[in-house]
Amino acid sequence: MRRALLLLWLLLALPGHAEPRAGQISGYHLLGEELQALQDDDFANPGMLWVDRGQRAWDAAAGASGTSCRDCHGGPERMQGLATQLPRWNSDQERLENLEGLIRNCRSARQQAEPPAYESDEMLALTTVIAHQSRGLPLAVAVDGPAADAFAAGRDAFARRRGQLDLSCADCHDRHAGARLRGETISAGMINGFPLYRLTWEGMGSRQRMIRWCNEAVRAEPLQPDTAKALALELFLAWRSRGLELESPAIRR
């Protein structure tokens, strides 16, 4: 059954196409039944712990303003749909903004508190509870208008070979999706699951953590989150994953 699915997927994902539409498939389909069941069960899914933590962080007053996220926004459910649209272009700041960036802005400008660091527990909790509100909704980022240049840069970054191993993201996730890299089947590199719980990490991680991880594996210069290049890549990945349902908190190997 899994073989048949993989074969079907490979047929769809065969190289030679610039647009990934046909080869798009959530990493969920590589999980195997047991891990799929784990992801699907809200009581067993370890990522749901982070949704709970996020809920508490959402309600906690912070900073000189003494306000919580709830004071300004109401419940986290008011954020439904937001994560499907990120990153997006911020015309005032003339840059792309992802979920972490939005949270950091709110924290410093409105709550007047120290913004949570990338990958800190608090950041993962907040991003997970917010992304979770969009579970089941299709990813739909805007890549035209003012975002067009950043999108083009992200597309280039995905295709460009880099690092001492001289491999591109596309080498693995477009051209060799479905093949095995050591014990691990390479997925189509979709980002509809994030923030997600990865067994290899024994913990939660963001989209940017994944980008950094793959990038470091080919011994390339580190891609710092919150830089134009990393955000452009995130935008391109979100566009590649367009139409897929957001799964956060997903489980991945």
Next chain:
Amino acid sequence: MYLPQPAASVSAPLLTCVAGGRPSLRVAATLLAAAMLLLPSAASTADCAPFEISGDRIEQPLAGKVGQAGAGARVAADRQRGDCVICHRLPLPEGRFHGNLGPDLRAVGLRLSPAQLRLRVAANRHLNPESIMPDYCRSDGRHQVAEDYRDHPILSAQDIEDLVAWLSGLDAAEAAP
């Protein structure tokens, strides 16, 4: 299982994203790699050794080194060096966890001569520029290489000769695991 640090660590294992190494081994390997980086290196910033390609071969051993099969097996398994098993099935432990991005090499010695193997390991993209397999003796023409690896080919001439010596003897008969 481990998480690569965001800042460039001294030695990021090749593609360890896939499976963490045993910590003790990793520490040892990291120390070794660090020690190697501290050694004065006469190597230029380009190839691991000068070489001449004729057809689909490199006839002369790189830098005149003599390869040792046993050492070659270790290079192929070593995550800091060859790590060939991420892409190829080889007669090494944990065979079912080896990758299949490249062909099964358990009988490669029956198909390819040492001179052919040498080119494929040293500069495979000379034969197929699109290939996913890196050029192990080259370092030029690369982009955005992490500082610690910049201008260093992935393997040394000795490593590659060791691999050639090992691979040329592989004939599947002894494909154990």
